[in-house]
Structure formats: structure tokens, C-alpha cells
Amino acid sequence: MTTKRTPERIETKSVRGRSHWPTTIGRYIVLVVFGLIFIFPIVLMVVSSLKPDLQLLRDTSSLRAFLPVGNISFSRPLAKVG
Amino acid sequence: MQEARKPVTVERSVEPQKTRYWTREALTGWLMAAPVILLLFTFLIIPFLLAFGLSFTNQRLISPNPTEFVGMRNYKSLLILRTLTLEPTREPGTNMPVRDEDGAIVYPSVRDFTRNNPDYPQLDGLREWKSWHVGNRRLVLLASDVTFMQALVNTTLFVIVVAPLQAALALLLALLINQPLRGINIFRTIYFMPVVISMVVVALLWRFIYDGQDGLLNSLLGIITFGNSKPVDWLGNPSTALGAVMAMSIWQAVGFHMVIWLSGLQTIPFVLYEAASISGANGLQKFRYVTWPGLRNTAVLILVVITMQAFGLFTQIDVMTKGGPLDSTQSIVYQAVQRGYDKQDIAGGSAISVLLFVFVLAISLIQRFVTRERQP
Numbered sequence: 001m002t003t004k005r006t007p008e009r010i011e012t013k014s015v016r017g018r019s020h021w022p023t024t025i026g027r028y029i030v031l032v033v034f035g036l037i038f039i040f041p042i043v044l045m046v047v048s049s050l051k052p053d054l055q056l057l058r059d060t061s062s063l064r065a066f067l068p069v070g071n072i073s074f075s076r077p078l079a080k081v082g
Numbered sequence: 083m084q085e086a087r088k089p090v091t092v093e094r095s096v097e098p099q100k101t102r103y104w105t106r107e108a109l110t111g112w113l114m115a116a117p118v119i120l121l122l123f124t125f126l127i128i129p130f131l132l133a134f135g136l137s138f139t140n141q142r143l144i145s146p147n148p149t150e151f152v153g154m155r156n157y158k159s160l161l162i163l164r165t166l167t168l169e170p171t172r173e174p175g176t177n178m179p180v181r182d183e184d185g186a187i188v189y190p191s192v193r194d195f196t197r198n199n200p201d202y203p204q205l206d207g208l209r210e211w212k213s214w215h216v217g218n219r220r221l222v223l224l225a226s227d228v229t230f231m232q233a234l235v236n237t238t239l240f241v242i243v244v245a246p247l248q249a250a251l252a253l254l255l256a257l258l259i260n261q262p263l264r265g266i267n268i269f270r271t272i273y274f275m276p277v278v279i280s281m282v283v284v285a286l287l288w289r290f291i292y293d294g295q296d297g298l299l300n301s302l303l304g305i306i307t308f309g310n311s312k313p314v315d316w317l318g319n320p321s322t323a324l325g326a327v328m329a330m331s332i333w334q335a336v337g338f339h340m341v342i343w344l345s346g347l348q349t350i351p352f353v354l355y356e357a358a359s360i361s362g363a364n365g366l367q368k369f370r371y372v373t374w375p376g377l378r379n380t381a382v383l384i385l386v387v388i389t390m391q392a393f394g395l396f397t398q399i400d401v402m403t404k405g406g407p408l409d410s411t412q413s414i415v416y417q418a419v420q421r422g423y424d425k426q427d428i429a430g431g432s433a434i435s436v437l438l439f440v441f442v443l444a445i446s447l448i449q450r451f452v453t454r455e456r457q458p
Contacts, residue, residue, distance in 0.1 A: 024263070031258060035272045038333070041287045042275060044298065 040066065049077045130439075137433035143426040156433035162226035164205055166195060167219055179218065189220050196224065229405075230434070233412035236324060240331075240413070241392040248332045248339060249384050253377075255336065256343035257369075274337040281334065285401035288330045292316040292402075317403055320410040327398050327411055335391065339384050346380030347373070382453045386446055393442050414438050 043066050050072040137156055141149045170179035170187045180188045196205045208224035211231055215221075225231045259270050276284065291298045294315030303311045316326040354372045363371065396415040403411045405420070414434060422431025 027258075027261060027263060031263075031266075031269045034255065034258065035269055038276060038337070039272050041284070041291060041333075042279070044291070045283070045287055 047072075050074060052076070133432040133435050136429050137436050139429050141429040141432075143423065143428045145426075152429075156430050157437070158226065159430070160227050160230050160433060160437065162208065163231070164208060164224045166192070166202075166205065166222045166224055168192070168222060169219055187218065192222055192224070229409055229412060230414075230417050232409045233414050233417040236410065236412050237393060237395060237414045240324065240328060240395055241389055244328055244332060244392050245385065245388045247328075248336055248388055249381075251332065252336045252339035252384070253343050255340040256347055257373075259340070260344060260347050273340055276334045277337040279334075281397040282401055284330065284334050285398045288326075288333075289317065289402050292326050292330075294318055318407055320407045323403055323406045323411045327395075327402065330402075331392075331395070331398060335388075339388065342384055342387075343377070343380060346377050350376035382450075385453070386449055389445060389449065390442055393438065393445075414441075 047066055052071050052073075138151060138153060139149045140152045140155070168189045171190055172179055182188050192210045195202045196208050199205070205224060208226050209228050211223045211225040211228045213220055213222040255273055259266055259273065290296075294300070294313060294317075297313070297316070299316065300311075300313040304313075314322060316322050350373060354376070355368060358368045358372050394415055395413040396419065399405065399411050399413050399416045400419070405412045405416060415438065418431045418434035418438070420431075421434060422428045
């Protein structure tokens with residue numbers, strides 16, 4: 001089959017032939033916004049596994065929940081439970 | 083001398099114009115499929131037949147008594163729905179309705195009708211589910227299993243909301259990632275990631291996000307509205323619990339259907355889009371006249387699959403709400419599991435499973451009928 005699947009080039013050129021970069025930026029912004037929605041719980045999970053329990057409760061009330069700050073330890077997920 | 087002419091017959095091991103079925107290829111094919119067929123048989127067909135048979139008995143999970151055949155008793159204990167109209171109790175002399183301290187009308191107790199009332203044998207043992215005020219009277223809906231009825235309503239509501247929303251969102255995402263931008267594969271991966279995470283893990287994560295006191299969602303809402311929003315106990319409030327479960331389910335599953343839409347999108351020949359551009363179509367018209375008709379088969383597939391998956395709502399409920407505040411997140415499968423394994427009533431659980439099967443089958447057939455190819 002020789003039908004093309006997706007267009008080779010995004011048609012973002014205006015009449016004069018200049019590349020219409022605001023459209024491209026706009027598309028990227030939408031993609032990134034959705035990307036944040038889909039990835040934030042996973043980031044939360046990974047980052048929370050590195051923090052000690054006490055810090056967890058403090059951090060969930062602010063944006064620090066997504067940041068690996070404070071007393072993080074990469075061996076915490078491997079620690080024995082109980 | 084005339085000989086009687088005998089027709090000449092030729093002995094052949096195979097009749098002419100009939101090919102053998104049991105060729106070598108056919109046998110090999112069946113042998114290769116045999117392990118899977120065996121697994122399907124053992125873990126799908128036989129349990130289903132057992133469930134069907136058990137639903138007509140009074141089998142308990144662990145019981146010293148022998149199993150008895152009870153016919154439709156399990157189904158009756160699940161499905162009976164009746165209505166009852168209550169007149170207000172009236173004063174004997176004046177026939178005015180009796181009112182209590184708050185001024186509300188007093189009605190006879192429902193129990194008087196459902197317990198040992200010889201005039202109303204059909205209402206025996208039923209419990210009150212919902213009631214409405216119609217004029218002066220009270221219309222009461224009675225059910226033999228209130229929790230199961232609520233589970234039916236909840237599950238149907240879940241499917242009605244989730245199926246179109248998830249399909250539409252998946253289509254939107256598929257259109258987004260169908261563009262040949264640089265780095266688009268990163269976004270495809272990100273959108274698909276929730277699908278590969280186990281539903282149990284996802285449910286636990288979202289339970290922390292939805293938490294009433296320390297939940298991330300409340301914190302984020304507080305930040306966005308500059309401290310103007312009060313924290314909501316998403317999973318503890320009967321009016322928001324089912325919605326919260328819906329949002330989480332859509333988040334988890336949309337990536338999967340996005341990929342199916344994407345494969346459908348990429349089978350539409352690009353020449354059609356070029357022809358549309360030459361005819362002067364804008365983006366919206368291209369979608370309506372080129373994309374959407376080309377996606378018809380994919381749309382039918384996605385609709386049927388989402389509906390079937392949505393009816394199987396169970397894991398999220400089991401991990402997050404256990405049937406929810408005041409039964410607001412009960413689901414059919416959760417009821418079946420609760421009945422069969424918590425209450426040890428495996429026959430009742432089997433009856434629920436059979437009912438679910440019939441229900442989903444009926445809906446799938448209706449969907450297939452409504453979306454069939456109409457002969458021009």
C-alpha cells in the first residue's frame with residue numbers, strides 16, 4: 001500500500017509561506033497540559049516513595065508534593081516494611 | 083451375443099469433489115490452539131456453566147448441609163420491585179390527616195404492610211428503597227434487595243457517563259497525537275502510561291489524592307482559587323464519591339482507547355484529506371466529512387468495548403470505597419463478590435453474575451443492532 005498514513009509536514013504555513021509558529025506553540029502547549037494531567041499521579045507516586053512518612057503529610061498540602069526535596073533517600077523504597 | 087453393459091466404476095479412497103477436512107494443516111492448527119482452548123475451557127466456560135447451575139441452588143461456600151435445588155429463589159430475592167401508595171393516617175372523626183410536631187403528615191409504617199400482613203402477601207419481606215411525595219400521598223418503592231438495586235443504578239449511571247466521555251476524550255487525544263510534531267512519541271508514551279499501571283495501584287494513589295484532609299486535589303484547588311475553596315471529602319461524601327471514581331476510571335483507561343482510535347485514524351488515506359483541502363474544506367469540515375465517516379468501524383468497536391469494561395467496575399470500588407458512603411458506589415460485580423465471598427452465599431453471587439452476563443449481552447446486542455451497516 002502506498003497511501004501515506006500521516007501528513008509528512010504539519011500545514012502551519014500561512015499564505016506568504018512563513019512558518020506559523022504560534023500554531024505550533026499552541027499545539028505543544030495543549031499537549032503539555034494534557035501530559036501534566038496524565039503524569040502527575042505517577043510523579044507523585046515515585047517522589048513520595050522517597051520521602052519519610054512524616055514529611056509526606058506536610059508536603060501534600062503544597063506543590064512540594066511533586067518535588068524530591070527534603071529528607072529523600074533512594075533506599076527507602078527498598079527498606080523492609082514492618 | 084449382447085453383453086449387459088455394466089457402468090465402469092473406479093474405486094477411490096476419497097469421493098471426488100470433496101476435499102478432506104482433516105488435512106495436516108488443520109490438525110496442526112488445532113493442536114497449536116489446544117492449550118489455549120483448554121485454559122479457556124477450564125477457567126471461563128466451566129466456571130460460567132457452574133455459576134449458571136449454582137444460581138439455582140442454595141449452595142454456600144462452606145457448609146455441612148447438602149446443596150438443594152431451589153429454583154428461582156435467588157433471582158426472586160434480587161429482582162423483585164413493587165410499589166406501595168400510602169394514604170396519610172386520618173383522624174377518625176374529622177378525616178383530617180394527622181400531623182406530627184413539625185407539621186409533617188404522618189403515614190402508616192411501611193413495616194405494617196411488609197411483615198405478616200395477610201392482605202399484602204406480595205409485599206412480604208420487601209424493604210423500602212425510595213419514596214416520593216405525590217400530593218398528599220406517599221409513593222413508596224419496595225425492593226427485595228435494596229443494595230443490589232442501588233448497585234444496578236450506580237453501575238448503569240457509571241456506564242452512561244463514562245462510555246461517551248471516555249470515548250470522546252480518547253478521540254481528542256488521538257487527534258492530538260496524530261500530528262507529526264517533533265517529540266510526539268514522548269507524549270504518546272505519557273498518555274498511555276496510566277494504562278500499564280495496575281488498577282489497584284492507581285486506586286490507592288487516587289485515594290491519597292482524593293483524601294478529605296491532606297489530599298492533593300483539595301490542595302491544588304486551594305492554590306488555584308487562592309484559598310477560596312473549602313476542602314471536600316471526595317470519597318466520603320455520597321454525592322461526590324461516584325463522580326470521583328468515574329474521573330479516576332476515565333484517567334486510567336483513556337490511553338488504551340486513544341491507541342485504538344489512533345490506529346483507526348491512520349487507516350484513513352491521506353489523499354482524502356488532500357482532496358478535501360483542494361475543495362476548500364477547513365479543519366472542522368475535514369473532520370466531519372473525512373475523518374468521522376472513516377472512523378465508523380473503530381467507533382463501534384470502542385463503544386462496545388468501553389461499555390463491557392465499564393460494567394465490570396470492581397477494583398476501584400474494592401480498594402477505594404468498599405461500596406461507598408451509603409451505598410453510593412456499589413457496583414454489580416462488587417455485590418456479586420460481597421455476596422459470594424463475604425456473606426458466603428455463593429449461589430446468590432452466581433445469580434448476580436448470570437444477571438450481569440445477560441444484561442451486558444443484551445446491551446451489546448442492542449448496540450450492534452443500532453450501529454449496524456444499513457443497506458442503501
